[in-house]
Amino acid sequence: MSRPVLIDERGPITIFTLNRPERLNALSEDLRAELLDALRKFNGNPEKRVGVITGAGRAFSAGADISLRPDKLKNVNLEEELRDSFHLILREIRFSDKLFIAAVNGVAAGAGISLAVACDFAFASKSARFVMAFQGIGLAPDTGLTLMMSRLVGAKALRYLLIGGEFSAEEAEAMGLVKVVDDPLGEALRFANELVQGPFKAYSYAKRLINEALFKDLDQFLSTEAKLQGELGRSHDFIEGVTAFIEKRKPKFTGS
Numbered sequence: 001m002s003r004p005v006l007i008d009e010r011g012p013i014t015i016f017t018l019n020r021p022e023r024l025n026a027l028s029e030d031l032r033a034e035l036l037d038a039l040r041k042f043n044g045n046p047e048k049r050v051g052v053i054t055g056a057g058r059a060f061s062a063g064a065d066i067s068l069r070p071d072k073l074k075n076v077n078l079e080e081e082l083r084d085s086f087h088l089i090l091r092e093i094r095f096s097d098k099l100f101i102a103a104v105n106g107v108a109a110g111a112g113i114s115l116a117v118a119c120d121f122a123f124a125s126k127s128a129r130f131v132m133a134f135q136g137i138g139l140a141p142d143t144g145l146t147l148m149m150s151r152l153v154g155a156k157a158l159r160y161l162l163i164g165g166e167f168s169a170e171e172a173e174a175m176g177l178v179k180v181v182d183d184p185l186g187e188a189l190r191f192a193n194e195l196v197q198g199p200f201k202a203y204s205y206a207k208r209l210i211n212e213a214l215f216k217d218l219d220q221f222l223s224t225e226a227k228l229q230g231e232l233g234r235s236h237d238f239i240e241g242v243t244a245f246i247e248k249r250k251p252k253f254t255g256s
Helices: 029-043 072-075 078-094 111-118 144-151 155-163 169-175 184-196 202-212 218-232 236-246
Strands: 005-010 013-018 050-056 059-061 101-104 107-109 121-124 129-132 167-168
Touching: 005 029, 013 029, 013 184, 029 078, 050 059, 050 184, 059 101, 059 111, 072 236, 078 111, 078 218, 101 111, 101 184, 101 202, 107 111, 107 144, 111 121, 111 129, 111 144, 121 169, 121 184, 129 169, 144 155, 144 218, 167 169, 184 202, 218 236
Parallel strands: 013 050, 050 101, 059 107, 101 121, 107 129
Antiparallel strands: 005 013, 129 167
């Protein structure tokens, strides 16, 4: 059985490949645990400088894995999952003294967008798509996405954050979120090699200052996000939304 995250060590550069291509690299519990462990080891290694995150197959990541049976949904604790897993991964990327590059090779949905946006740089293929799928299952955006996109993009992001939707790689580039290239992973590795040969301590301190300027209140925000998403996870619309998704039908939301 293949590992849910593949690690490719290349000196000061590490490639993290989300490896559930049959599920569009959905962020299952096993994948999240392995990714978190790998990120912690990377961040704790003084010889490492740049991490590249990409996905196997035709997707970057479809976001959270929502393949649970409907009768199991009432036992899901979204506040706990965010606090003890998704948010820890986000913090390892955003508050690291290393630099991270996302190589978005296909669809990025939900928390998959968060992973890409949390990185310091992102390259995307022309066919990449960014899908705000949270509202389709009765949830709000999570994994820090509302704060990060509001700060990085501003008003252009508000429609997607409020009601969901989809935007193309070209639209993401116009927002300043990604650079569209023919070979995202190849371009990410080329740029990573440039970074490790540069004045890396200056880059690292610049990231600290960016975090101080833009994301100083991220922890406080994530606490509120987890609480509110936890409440939505107990709602009728969440159970209906996931059930409809699994049954491949249009959900019947009630706003409750």
